[in-house]
Amino acid sequence: MCRHSWPGIACGFALFxxxxxxxxxxxxxxCVLGKAEPxxxxxxxxxxxxxxxxxCGSLHKPLYGALLALPVCFLLLYVGEMPARxxxxxxxxxxxxxxxCAIGTLLSLxxxxxxxxxxxxxxxxAR
Known part of the structure; x- marks a missing residue:
């Protein structure tokens, strides 16, 4: 059990x-309709x-940070100008x-x- 998981959550939150x-x-x-967004x-x-x-290998801790960042990003989206979509x-x-972000966490695991x-x-x- 990973006791100190706040660095993973905080890092996921801030970097997201x-x-x-x-x-x-x-x-x-x-993007143009129908085009991929790299x-x-x-x-x-x-x-x-x-x-x-x-x-410890934990998939959900960095994702908690990303999920906590979703409302912040959504608010940032509407603070400035209105989005085109x-x-x-x-x-x-x-x-x-x-x-x-979950794919990145799986890659880290x-x-x-x-x-x-x-x-x-x-x-x-070595033995």
Missing amino acids: ILVFIYDKLSGASI SLLLFIVPGLAGGLLLR PVLQEMAWLFSAVFW FINRLRRHLRVQRRTH
């Missing part, structure tokens, strides 16, 4: 908001960083960003497991 602000300020999320791949970073901060489409975009496996292999071959 930073990637959201970068994406909206850079205009990378403005800017969503940036949301892998908050999940990856949050997952790597945790020692409808509200439901913006909500779908934000939830797909959470999906990519894989990296942690691989590092642990390689460490065990070195110990057994």
